[in-house]
Amino acid sequence: MIKILSGAEVSILDKHHIQGKGISSHQLMEKAAEGFVDWFLEKRFSSSKPIALFCGAGNNGGDGLAIARLLTKHGFQCVVFTCFADEGSLSEDCRINLGLLPSAIRKFPWNEFDSEEFGLVIDAYLGVGIKGPLREEAKSIIDKINSFKGIKVSVDLPSGLSADYSGFDHCVHAEVTVTFAFPKLALLLPEHAKVTGELVLVDIGISEEELEVFHSSYYYLLKKDIPAFHKKFHRFSHKGDFGKVLLIAGSRGKMGAAALSAKAAFRTGSGLVSCQVPLEERIIIQTSVPEAMCVFEDSIDWMAFDAIGVGPGIGLDQGELLEKLLREYDRPIVMDADALTLLSRNPSFLDLIPKESILTPHLGEFERLFGKCRTHLERLEKARRFCMNYKLNVLIKGANSVICLADGRQIFNSSGSHFMATAGMGDVLTGMITSFLGQGYSSEQALVCGVYQHGLAGEMAGDMKGRGTLASDVIEMIPETFKRLGVS
Numbered sequence: 001m002i003k004i005l006s007g008a009e010v011s012i013l014d015k016h017h018i019q020g021k022g023i024s025s026h027q028l029m030e031k032a033a034e035g036f037v038d039w040f041l042e043k044r045f046s047s048s049k050p051i052a053l054f055c056g057a058g059n060n061g062g063d064g065l066a067i068a069r070l071l072t073k074h075g076f077q078c079v080v081f082t083c084f085a086d087e088g089s090l091s092e093d094c095r096i097n098l099g100l101l102p103s104a105i106r107k108f109p110w111n112e113f114d115s116e117e118f119g120l121v122i123d124a125y126l127g128v129g130i131k132g133p134l135r136e137e138a139k140s141i142i143d144k145i146n147s148f149k150g151i152k153v154s155v156d157l158p159s160g161l162s163a164d165y166s167g168f169d170h171c172v173h174a175e176v177t178v179t180f181a182f183p184k185l186a187l188l189l190p191e192h193a194k195v196t197g198e199l200v201l202v203d204i205g206i207s208e209e210e211l212e213v214f215h216s217s218y219y220y221l222l223k224k225d226i227p228a229f230h231k232k233f234h235r236f237s238h239k240g241d242f243g244k245v246l247l248i249a250g251s252r253g254k255m256g257a258a259a260l261s262a263k264a265a266f267r268t269g270s271g272l273v274s275c276q277v278p279l280e281e282r283i284i285i286q287t288s289v290p291e292a293m294c295v296f297e298d299s300i301d302w303m304a305f306d307a308i309g310v311g312p313g314i315g316l317d318q319g320e321l322l323e324k325l326l327r328e329y330d331r332p333i334v335m336d337a338d339a340l341t342l343l344s345r346n347p348s349f350l351d352l353i354p355k356e357s358i359l360t361p362h363l364g365e366f367e368r369l370f371g372k373c374r375t376h377l378e379r380l381e382k383a384r385r386f387c388m389n390y391k392l393n394v395l396i397k398g399a400n401s402v403i404c405l406a407d408g409r410q411i412f413n414s415s416g417s418h419f420m421a422t423a424g425m426g427d428v429l430t431g432m433i434t435s436f437l438g439q440g441y442s443s444e445q446a447l448v449c450g451v452y453q454h455g456l457a458g459e460m461a462g463d464m465k466g467r468g469t470l471a472s473d474v475i476e477m478i479p480e481t482f483k484r485l486g487v488s
């Protein structure tokens, strides 16, 4: 997992890194530019029209000048638009890269940019180095960049966006942001999605250990992190090792929620899955998920289960059942959907929730539980205090879902697809996380593996089906995610 530092810490990190590696800051900038260009070439952008690069006076501008030089070597026609009045104001590495710019690359002041002439714009005007409110000229430069209606790729950050705060005044609206070393916090906040566009992370050789010495409780979860979170099973493993889970889900007209959770739990590897459903609705489960067993409220021994997930589709008249469960079951549970709404209506239940349990609200459920928040950062802070006070874990669902752990760490997920914004996806996730808990995973392991693989399965299903991807398609891809991650 990559630690997410503040914008102000980037220059300290750079200094540590270049001292430790015995390289110059200019070499690090070259590495960043090379990483950007590698991604750019992989994307196969058209070279039929010239590329405009807006370059500022700081190191973000230095990156832009190095990128212009490298792209030219690869046959792209680049034109640099300078966003500084005189060369005396340039940072040292920006000045070096200006000197290295081949004479064939034309340079003009930013206000001479004519959006009709270009096929793509690279925004290397401002990065993590902005301080205080934007100067007037900066706003005009940003407006100029935004006047381009084609693809705008921002280097490190969309110019004008602060690395650490929520909200912006003037800001480049990028279709893609290519950020270096770690994603800046602002790039992960949902209120900035429309200016950040697609997020690409470029490795510039700074290791996780180098980031770890900084104080931050935010992390970014990557594919390579997942295998280490998994439990290993072996040839003597038997059905019991894979856990016996119960899903309390479904009610008249909402039995699909129970079916989806149960199927997802099996596809995640559970040995035994039972569904607690209304007696008169049992046929739906027994025909749609024949592998599952049905149990009914009057004959249930909750403690016989390794893990319990409660909430999808149970309806809002199940307060008594929820209270009984919380009083009788003492292992971590997964609470989702209607269980969360019931919790927001009955705050006294909070003290009954078993420690290390997992609450998985989407933004609406979060608001019902914790009140309105003006920004995502405020939301994260509320969640952190709650998790630490109650020793619970909260997953704030959305693009870049955030795993808020009981010890205060908050982990942003990197997998997922916009095709997942459809009914039933939350039910699938509940089944997956409950399944991992039942297999003996800790709450942190179950969350990390469940959330990442749910997103990955969504990406894979989305790649196959595109628009119209169903929650059931995502379930079918879960086994493939284990293969993709090399987890047996």
Ligand SMILES: NC(=O)C1=CN([C@@H]2O[C@H](COP(=O)(O)OP(=O)(O)OC[C@H]3O[C@@H](n4cnc5c(N)ncnc54)[C@H](O)[C@@H]3O)[C@@H](O)[C@H]2O)[C@@H](O)CC1
Residues within 6 Å of the ligand: 010, 011, 013, 014, 028, 029, 032, 056, 057, 058, 059, 060, 061, 062, 063, 091, 125, 126, 127, 128, 129, 130, 131, 132, 133, 134, 135, 138, 155, 156, 157, 180, 181, 204
């Ligand atoms: N470890 C990393 O992440 C690396 C970062 N590098 C690049 O270096 C950038 C940071 O460079 P710098 O620290 O030089 O900062 P920037 O280049 O982001 O910004 C500095 C410039 O912003 C102007 N500025 C500051 N506040 C302003 C305001 N309120 N209104 C208008 N203009 C304002 C300054 O006059 C200066 O010209 C990163 O964003 C990244 O692009 C890379 O070169 C290499 C490695």
Ligand SMILES: [K+]
Residues within 6 Å of the ligand: 060, 123, 124, 125, 126, 127, 154, 155, 156, 157, 158, 159
């Ligand atoms: K930028």
